[in-house]
Amino acid sequence: xxxxxxxxxxxxxxxxxxxxxxxxxxxxxxxxxxxxxxxxxxxxxxxxxxxxxxxxxxxxxxxxxxxxxxxxxxxxxxxxxxxxxxxxxxxxxxxxxxxxxxxxxxxxxxxxxxxxxxxxxxxxxxxxxxxxxxxxxxxxxxxxxxxxxxxxxxxxxxxxxxxxxxxxxxxxxxxxxxxxxxxxxxxxxxxxxxxxxxxxxxxxxxxxxxxxxxxxxxxxxxxxxxxxxxxxxxxxxxxxxxxxxxxxxxxxxxxxxxxxxxxxxxxxxxxxxxxxxxxxxxxxxxxxxxxxxxxxxxxxxxxxxxxxxxxxxxxxxxxxxxxx
Amino acid sequence: xxxxxxxxxxxxxxxxxxxxxxxxxxxxxxxxxxxxxxxxxxxxxxxxxxxxxxxxxxxxxxxxxxxxxxxxxxxxxxxxxxxxxxxxxxxxxxxxxxxxxxxxxxxxxxxxxxxxxxxxxxxxxxxxxxxxxxxxxxxxxxxxxxxxxxxxxxxxxxxxxxxxxxxxxxxxxxxxxxxxxxxxxxxxxxxxxxxxxxxxxxxxxxxxxxxxxxxxxxxxxxxxxxxxxxxxxxxxxxxxxxxxxxxx
Numbered sequence: 001x002x003x004x005x006x007x008x009x010x011x012x013x014x015x016x017x018x019x020x021x022x023x024x025x026x027x028x029x030x031x032x033x034x035x036x037x038x039x040x041x042x043x044x045x046x047x048x049x050x051x052x053x054x055x056x057x058x059x060x061x062x063x064x065x066x067x068x069x070x071x072x073x074x075x076x077x078x079x080x081x082x083x084x085x086x087x088x089x090x091x092x093x094x095x096x097x098x099x100x101x102x103x104x105x106x107x108x109x110x111x112x113x114x115x116x117x118x119x120x121x122x123x124x125x126x127x128x129x130x131x132x133x134x135x136x137x138x139x140x141x142x143x144x145x146x147x148x149x150x151x152x153x154x155x156x157x158x159x160x161x162x163x164x165x166x167x168x169x170x171x172x173x174x175x176x177x178x179x180x181x182x183x184x185x186x187x188x189x190x191x192x193x194x195x196x197x198x199x200x201x202x203x204x205x206x207x208x209x210x211x212x213x214x215x216x217x218x219x220x221x222x223x224x225x226x227x228x229x230x231x232x233x234x235x236x237x238x239x240x241x242x243x244x245x246x247x248x249x250x251x252x253x254x255x256x257x258x259x260x261x262x263x264x265x266x267x268x269x270x271x272x273x274x275x276x277x278x279x280x281x282x283x284x285x286x287x288x289x290x291x292x293x294x295x296x297x298x299x300x301x302x303x304x305x306x307x308x309x310x311x312x313x314x315x316x317x318x319x320x321x322x323x324x
Numbered sequence: 325x326x327x328x329x330x331x332x333x334x335x336x337x338x339x340x341x342x343x344x345x346x347x348x349x350x351x352x353x354x355x356x357x358x359x360x361x362x363x364x365x366x367x368x369x370x371x372x373x374x375x376x377x378x379x380x381x382x383x384x385x386x387x388x389x390x391x392x393x394x395x396x397x398x399x400x401x402x403x404x405x406x407x408x409x410x411x412x413x414x415x416x417x418x419x420x421x422x423x424x425x426x427x428x429x430x431x432x433x434x435x436x437x438x439x440x441x442x443x444x445x446x447x448x449x450x451x452x453x454x455x456x457x458x459x460x461x462x463x464x465x466x467x468x469x470x471x472x473x474x475x476x477x478x479x480x481x482x483x484x485x486x487x488x489x490x491x492x493x494x495x496x497x498x499x500x501x502x503x504x505x506x507x508x509x510x511x512x513x514x515x516x517x518x519x520x521x522x523x524x525x526x527x528x529x530x531x532x533x534x535x536x537x538x539x540x541x542x543x544x545x546x547x548x549x550x551x552x553x554x555x556x557x558x559x560x561x562x563x564x565x566x567x568x569x570x571x572x
Contacts, residue, residue, distance in 0.1 A: 174440070176444045177439060177440050177441075177442070177444055178426075178427075178430040178431075178433075178439040178440075178442075178444070178445075178446045179439060179440050181419070181423060181426065181427050181430065182427070182430070182431070184416065184418070184419060185416055185419075185427055188416040188417060188418060188419070189414060189415070189416055189417075191410075191414075192410065192414040192415070192416070192484075193416075193427070194397070194398045194399045194402075195376075195398050195399075195401075195402060195408050195410075196399075196402055196427065196428045196431060196484060196487075196488070197399050197400075197402035197403050197431035197432055197488065198399060198427075198431050199397075199399045199431075200399070202436075
């Protein structure tokens, strides 16, 4: 990380610390939503952006996390323990869902994951005795740690912020390690990667499982945030929304999903003053962005920086004298 | 002579009614540079893919250091000390040259968990930089591999094949599409590496001048069978080889 990047990250964290101060409940709720959707989108970014495996089931993993956490906390188990179980469950299910990716790729894989999301939605809706069916589950307690509660919206925001920073730290660690390089190799050239000793079956499964675990963690925050969950919150449309976050922000870039989540969650709120036109304006902006910059907002930033750079650059081999 | 490092034993490969490779056997010894040549459709690539575990032979088997490797996956072959390059460009285009070469060695270092919790470069930057220097790619260390010229990408591909210190390297048409200046450089680097490290090479190539000047022994395939074997000058004078190439 360069000095400039470190300063920008510190500035970003400072903004996040002061963002909810003096704001009403709705704004704080929206900011919390952005934080937890960013966590989930980070996971999808690993699976899709870095490892190149298409997934249309990220909302399903949020659902697994949310329902497991809700059921456990409603039966008196602490949120911390419930979250560990939620993350483990999502990881395990993600690992199983990764198996089809060993056989099918691209749009075929998209359909497999889409089917899984639909299947989970039906299970959540139909297994009424466990999940509450269409009525969902209500009244999940917000966690408390060593006597400090997160009952108020502001304290829950700061709790979500800690979880978000922790998730970003874990993701950064994975991506900077040889695992991160291996995920990128899987996306760019799996046959070559395998010839270099990379076990691509294992790496593909890990890409799904780790991405899903991030989804599960986001779900375990969603349950106490809203204190009401129902199957519709984890339907296919939400997986598409998460995909939009990753793509709009910049697939395969670390900060892409966070920017994308800001656009998908916050921009509609900003545009709300336009009343009935906001969806049209929002859709138009997204289409223009995708046409002009398929690499999303981060890609757009890179394009602008490239345009500002001087056009003529000396050949680097000539700087040291011709060698070949 | 020492025991062979690579043995191909009675390999045949049938695709439906077509016999692409027919009962081919040969040994390769440590430090040798073996050329595998033949006209188009002679079965060279099929044989190569059988050796590399990407095709399962209909009959016969392959041994590395006396150990059968018939059902070993390509990743495990690499861990057994078999490196390879590809006929087509096969780098990781969005990664820097340095990252490409580190990636080529990282799976051979430590365990899965130690790679997650250890150093980001798996302690390989120094070794990777030596290889970058060896192939004279230093000015491009941090350049995305995909933005290099064709010949430079071929050099990166070769450097990746050597990163894990393999005992045997299979080079699939290394001269294909490479200009004369770069080709001379590549050949010189391969010969130097062979002398310095005693690495064994098996080379498939169409460029006869390149093969004749690089290899110590040549096997000629035609219609899936070995028709000649010997030193470059013997092969050059062999009438069967001339007929196979000229269709006589």
